[in-house]
Amino acid sequence: MxxxxxxxxxxxxxxxxxxxxxxxxxxxxxxxxxxxxxxxxxxxxxxxxxxxxxxxxxxxxxxxxxxxxxxxxxxxxxxxxxxxxxxxxxxxxxxxxxxxxxxxxxxxxxxxxxxxxxxxxxxxxxxxxxxxxxxxxxxxxxxxxxxxxxxxxxxxxxxxxxxxxxxxxxxxxxxxxxxxxSPQDHDRVFAAVSHLPHLLAFGLVHDLAGRANAEQLFSYAASGFRDFTRVAGSHPEMWRDICIANRQSLLAELDAYLTELAYLRALLSEGNGPALERVFDAASRARNTWADKAFPAPPSGE
Amino acid sequence: MxxxxxxxxxxxxxxxxxxxxxxxxxxxxxxxxxxxxxxxxxxxxxxxxxxxxxxxxxxxxxxxxxxxxxxxxxxxxxxxxxxxxxxxxxxxxxxxxxxxxxxxxxxxxxxxxxxxxxxxxxxxxxxxxxxxxxxxxxxxxxxxxxxxxxxxxxxxxxxxxxxxxxxxxxxxxxxxxxxxxSPQDHDRVFAAVSHLPHLLAFGLVHDLAGRANAEQLFSYAASGFRDFTRVAGSHPEMWRDICIANRQSLLAELDAYLTELAYLRALLSEGNGPALERVFDAASRARNTWADKAFPAPPSGE
Missing domain, CATH: 3.40.50.720 (NAD(P)-binding Rossmann-like Domain)
Structure with a gap:
């Protein structure tokens, strides 16, 4: 054509x-x-x-x-x-x-x-x-x-x-x-929705792969883990460069995320089920609303 | 049949x-x-x-x-x-x-x-x-x-x-x-490869969905974000219960992950490209080796 x-x-x-x-x-x-x-x-x-x-x-x-x-x-x-x-x-x-x-x-x-x-x-x-x-x-x-x-x-x-x-x-x-x-907006937006998820996925796989029982852990990982870590299969040099090039915005996003994790850690530690459910519920709604709109035809049966 | x-x-x-x-x-x-x-x-x-x-x-x-x-x-x-x-x-x-x-x-x-x-x-x-x-x-x-x-x-x-x-x-x-x-091994393994990724994905979506520019952020999120957050679309009550029930193992996994993130944060902060690439490379190899074996026929063209 x-x-x-x-x-x-x-x-x-x-x-x-x-x-x-x-x-x-x-x-x-x-x-x-x-x-x-x-x-x-x-x-x-x-x-x-x-x-x-x-x-x-x-x-x-x-x-x-x-x-x-x-x-x-x-x-x-x-x-x-x-x-x-x-x-x-x-x-x-x-x-x-x-x-x-x-x-x-x-x-x-x-x-x-x-x-x-x-x-x-x-x-x-x-x-x-x-x-x-x-x-x-x-x-x-x-x-x-x-x-x-x-x-x-x-x-x-x-x-x-x-x-x-x-x-x-x-x-x-x-x-x-x-x-x-603008380049500034671009770099901030992609730090949040792309660069940080890549860093987080690389980090999780790196952490688990270094364990003495890594083989056992991976043997029980299923489709949720596969999807969560898909971006950790990306090109290491390309992502090194992106993270270094955009490290100012990426550090700001990582710090915001660490604050979120500290909050979730506190909820877990005190066994606060209701607050944890509120977080999960808000996230689940936001994620499914977005995904239904952004990807109307799911790419797979899962 | x-x-x-x-x-x-x-x-x-x-x-x-x-x-x-x-x-x-x-x-x-x-x-x-x-x-x-x-x-x-x-x-x-x-x-x-x-x-x-x-x-x-x-x-x-x-x-x-x-x-x-x-x-x-x-x-x-x-x-x-x-x-x-x-x-x-x-x-x-x-x-x-x-x-x-x-x-x-x-x-x-x-x-x-x-x-x-x-x-x-x-x-x-x-x-x-x-x-x-x-x-x-x-x-x-x-x-x-x-x-x-x-x-x-x-x-x-x-x-x-x-x-x-x-x-x-x-x-x-x-x-x-x-x-x-054993139930103990079971709970430790699944805290690492299932419960923690769910918590991390719920946390990321919750963090972004609460921002003033959430709509802009989600509008630029692509297939990497979709896959990383798939588990954040899961049943909130079910995952509240799992996280609370297994919180001892989950807290241990979360703390190990926070140590990993602190390390990655330090590498980013000092602009240490070579060390960052070593982490990404190890993760990418481990992830792709696992996924090729665990899911030999990819479920979609992506």
Whole structure:
């Protein structure tokens, strides 16, 4: 299929061809909206896999070649590499090439842009696609990853409106629903609803996996544990970078949560069933109301 | 289908016809292993629904009638009612009737049994089916809920081996895989892999739902949040009872987890990326190794 009224991307460069970057390339391919896809990254293996899977047409080994004639560059590597990559592309970036990113944090990405791409601020558009999966890497990429998912664009004041519109229309062509927020609001909101749950799940699995009876514990873990810990199967380096990049907001959220846990601990300790039930009841209502609205068709029978 | 070599239950009494009790009745019905199912409970609405859904044949209003001629009684109400129900059934329990339960905690259930059913210890067999779902109540019940799921039996020293064998064979006929543990081990293991994750998920949703910007936060929550909080959609009263009943083990697990969070907080605060990545990497490996083994066919495409 091709998307009415959207111009094809001549040359697309994906830096970091994993789940996120690979799925963007596949979605644009499926929409008939890209001519040539170039992948670039630190390690050759994912690039080779991406080529075999038909995600990219070509793996570049240097930025000069990759950026020559590029229309759009998607930075989809872990956010900790953003400053180094921004510095590396700066000398080779041509007039008219639009750069966007898929980083899960925005203030640090914008800091890297201002630090290294100050000559290109009109065409560097920060964004964050809200999509993930249990698995990472190019083999996990799929053309429908972004269908009905949100993409949050946090434009710079210096952005050329045409560049912002181009980034938006390409994400929309991938099936995504576009939103705009300030980088500050973005980072606070995602600390609460994404980064903290990841940290909490990593922490629980790490705690249990280190026990002498870890094998026994895991053998009795069931579907509730599977779902609670799904995000703990995520890419360790990517999540290290997100947590470090957004640590100011994340620490504030963690502290709010520790206050909540201290309250629950006190209720448990004093055996206060009625108050505990009020908490559970409020949580259960809020969660089910949200989930029924956000995910009207449950993805599984459970 | 009927299960070879297993004798039909003449009269089955389910106390608490919700997800757990209702699914047991439906599974035995589907296996052709029950003649007559009687439901009993505090409120008439779930009993009426269970009757309409064909889960029970009859709703009893008093224990004397319910227990007359009963072959098997399943106590499937929240564990906080266990002592009161044990006291209520004691005067009417006939010689030869086997009683079992589906409580998620075992030490407190056994305490209630010793407190009120001391004349019947040979035939009161504590057990715990490890199955759950996002929704509760009789409408959520289904015949295949226990297929391939574990049921942990924690027999009393006084149990008649024939009674234990009968409880085991009926759960096996529902498709379950049988295990035995001590009540102490049971309560410690499930505090770690079930009760704590529930408490943590209830706490996170409660914390966020109380914020001034709760609506904005929930609007950006995605599939990771959905899965992390699935258990927070569980039955508030049931989980209040479990947390109170098992609070000794649960407090120990919560304290271990708070130590883990204090460690993660320190790493975040000092910006210690390498140590944070080591934690995430260990957790991610442990989680994915476990999940690949425990759930070989993923239940959804995500």
């Amino acid at each position: 091709s998307v009415a009224g959207v111009k094809k991307v001549g040359k697309l460069v994906i830096c970091g061809v994993g789940l996120i970057g690979g799925s963007f390339a596949l979605a644009l391919r499926q929409a008939g909206l890209v001519e040539h896809v170039v992948g670039i990254g630190r390690r050759p293996e994912p690039l080779a896999a991406a080529r075999e899977l038909g995600i990219i047409d070509e793996a570049a080994t240097d930025w000069a070649a990759a950026l020559a004639g590029a229309e759009l560059v998607l930075l989809a590597m872990p956010v900790g590499q953003m400053a180094a990559v921004a510095a590396a592309i700066a000398p080779h970036l041509q007039e008219g090439t639009i750069v966007t990113d898929a980083g899960s944090t925005k203030r640090d990405v914008i800091e890297a842009i201002y630090g290294h791409l100050d000559a290109h601020l009109a065409s560097v558009v920060p964004a964050h696609p809200i999509a993930g999966a249990e698995k990472s890497g190019p083999t996990a990429a799929r053309a429908d990853l972004y269908r009905q998912r949100k993409v949050v664009v946090t434009p710079l004041p210096e952005n050329n409106p045409a560049a912002v519109a181009r980034v938006r229309e390409l994400w929309a062509a991938c099936g995504a629903v576009l939103h705009e927020m | 009927s299960v070879a070599g297993v004798k039909k239950v003449g009269k089955l009494v389910i106390c608490g016809v919700g997800l757990i009790g209702g699914s047991f009745a439906l599974a035995l019905r589907q296996a052709g292993l029950v003649e007559h199912v009687v439901g009993i409970g505090r409120r008439p609405e779930p009993l009426a629904a269970a009757r309409e859904l064909g889960i029970i044949d009859e709703a009893a209003t008093d224990w004397a009638a319910a227990l007359a001629g009963a072959e098997l009684v399943l106590l499937a109400m929240p564990v906080g009612q266990m002592a009161a129900v044990a006291a209520a059934i004691a005067p009417h329990l006939q010689e030869g009737t086997i009683v079992t339960d589906a409580g998620s905690t075992k030490r407190d259930v056994i305490e209630a049994i010793y407190g009120h059913l001391d004349a019947h210890l040979a035939s009161v067999v504590p057990a715990h089916p490890i199955a759950g779902a996002e929704k509760s109540g009789p409408t959520a019940a289904r015949a295949d809920l226990y297929r391939q799921r574990k049921v942990v039996v924690t027999p009393l020293p006084e149990n008649n081996p024939a009674a234990v064998a009968r409880v085991r064979e009926l759960w096996a006929a529902c498709g379950a895989v049988l295990h035995e543990m």
